[in-house]
Amino acid sequence: MNLSEKDQLYHWHPYTQHKTTCLLPAIVRGEGALLWDENGKEYIDAIASWWVNPYGHSNQFIADAIYAQLTTLEHVLFGGFTNKPAVLLSEQLMKILPSNQKKIFFSDNGSTAVEVALKAALQYFYNKGEKRTTVIAFEDAFHGDTFGAMASSGITFFTEAFQGSLIDVIRIPVPTEGNESKSKEALHQAIQSNACAAFIFEPLVQGAAGMVMYAPEILNELLTICKENQVFTIADEVMTGFGKTGKTFACDYLKQQPDMMCLSKALTGGTIPMAITTFTAAIFDGFYDDDTNKALFHGHTFTANPTGCAAALASLQLLQSESIQANMKRVHQSHMDFQSKIKSHPKVKTTRVLGVIFALEIITENQESYYGTMRNKLYNFFIENGIILRPVGNIVYILPPYIISQNQLEKVYQVVENALEIV
């Protein structure tokens, strides 16, 4: 049996209906934007392996930092102890996070980063003896797959089976162009008729919904409404963080600052699972008390894992390097050029670009479902052509590693253009 066959024997894959899924390619090597499977077939990773890998696969600089840390101190518990890479990482993050973010809580993945933020919001009010248990979130949001994160996610087939077991969430429309006042109205309404603790949102881009974008101006307005009503704002930057939108964080486009931020994907350059939730001093102070019971009783075994922190430190250094910054600008400019070229194609409904994110919507007569026929046809076409892209319904998006070469990027565009002919 080869690896793919053994995989089928042993594994249960994420978001996968195994009855209708064939053997999956077994990736054995990666370098830069390229991956190779066990048969030697080459793929361009045009979605940076679910948005985690800006600096390329098997990056030597990050690998060296990980090796040095592994052979100095691989792990030590964060309960009762601290460690050097964690301290150095937080020190670096404080320089680039919104200036009101003062405390850093470590966990393992995007969902747990969201979970920590939601729990902190709810317990903050509980500690004050105030009953506020409702959370506000956008329609079609994606915040992860654990229960709190799932409750705040709005993509229904992800969460349908668990309705009734979830925290109270009120959903408001996404303020895409033309829907700004509807969204604002709904936020006012939600706050007036409920005891709301927090508003969680993906700033400027909803990744899993298909790179749905909205403007910073309206997000500023929504955040202002929340501030006026003492509703905490949680910026879920798990996807947008570390340069995807063209700035370090999507929140850097805003005048208002969020009360909490969730970070994970790309934090360690796609090497070691790690996540961070950041807080204002005011939120931290809501737990700071002589009473032990007012502490945040949340933690994960691998909290602030030194090796993960060392990988994150190296990644941050790369992000801030001239060469990566230049690559980000190049990818953005290429996306803009491709957009100009493709937007008038008869099969294209809309296109959008922000930072290194490109998306186009294909014209269809049917309401295309998330994992529907068109999506599968496109996905298979891309894989056959050696390009890893995961369309969402009729939306094709590109979010490549920043270091993707110009030739590789042009090939991705060409295959996307060819794909329009098969749907």
Ligand SMILES: *Cc1c(COP(=O)(O)O)cnc(C)c1O
């Ligand atoms: C991927 C994602 C999550 C969940 O992160 P996991 O590491 O998959 O748990 C949460 N929020 C956003 C915006 C994401 O893109």
